[in-house]
Amino acid sequence: xxxxxxxPRHLVRRRGQEARLRCSPMKGHSxxxxxxxxxEEGLKFMVYLQKENIIDESGMPKExxxxxxxxxxxxxxxxxxxxxxxxxxxxxxxxxxxxxxxxFGPGTRLTVL
Amino acid sequence: xxxxxxxxxALSIQEGENATMNCSYxxxxxxxxxxxxxxxxxxxxLILIRSNEREKHSGRLRVTLDTSxxxxxxxxxxxxxxxxxxxxxxxxxxxxxNMLTFGGGTRLMVKP
Numbered sequence: 001x002x003x004x005x006x007x008p009r010h011l012v013r014r015r016g017q018e019a020r021l022r023c024s025p026m027k028g029h030s031x032x033x034x035x036x037x038x039x040e041e042g043l044k045f046m047v048y049l050q051k052e053n054i055i056d057e058s059g060m061p062k063e064x065x066x067x068x069x070x071x072x073x074x075x076x077x078x079x080x081x082x083x084x085x086x087x088x089x090x091x092x093x094x095x096x097x098x099x100x101x102x103x104f105g106p107g108t109r110l111t112v113l
Numbered sequence: 114x115x116x117x118x119x120x121x122x123a124l125s126i127q128e129g130e131n132a133t134m135n136c137s138y139x140x141x142x143x144x145x146x147x148x149x150x151x152x153x154x155x156x157x158x159l160i161l162i163r164s165n166e167r168e169k170h171s172g173r174l175r176v177t178l179d180t181s182x183x184x185x186x187x188x189x190x191x192x193x194x195x196x197x198x199x200x201x202x203x204x205x206x207x208x209x210x211n212m213l214t215f216g217g218g219t220r221l222m223v224k225p
Contacts, residue, residue, distance in 0.1 A: 033212065035215075
């Protein structure tokens with residue numbers, strides 16, 4: 001049973017470009033969470049999704065950031081017109097239901113030049 | 114202090130010694146989870162302790178939870194060099210979003 005998978009593991013973008021980060025949850029998990037981690041800091045919640053629904057996006061910037069979790073396929077975190085401040089590690093986690101442990105993927109390290 | 118704040122921020126011990134890390138939080142919780150992160154890597158789930166539990170063990174790990182003091186501790190016994198990592202506590206605050214709120218972490222170094 002594969003764990004949470006994220007790709008790409010490393011992503012380099014120039015300012016103004018778009019970044020697309022993908023997350024495939026663990027088999028059987030329908031709850032997906034995205035977190036962002038700046039260097040030497042803890043993770044900060046961004047968004048919580050269930051299949052085809054955004055449950056809570058209170059941690060996500062209002063502009064340029066969007067997330068989806070379609071019926072088929074991985075969850076996507078999309079950052080439009082990236083800026084240097086978007087450089088961070090982005091982690092996805094999944095859980096079986098909302099009371100259970102969240103299992104994390106290896107993260108995508110985004111570098112904006 | 115922030116929800117889920119660890120103490121100390123950094124800890125350096127010799128192999129074989131025990132390591133104790135503490136976590137304090139502010140609001141009521143459903144559960145509290147401890148994670149380990151090796152440098153540049155993802156998070157590994159260690160233990161989940163629910164609000165109605167006081168202590169939990171897993172191998173060399175022991176977690177306690179005191180809801181009256183809003184604090185938790187993670188004890189690693191007989192530490193090994195491979196335990197060198199950052200350790201984070203994260204609280205599930207019974208919010209609609211089921212988000213985890215992480216502290217800044219304790220950076221543990223175990224010297225061989």
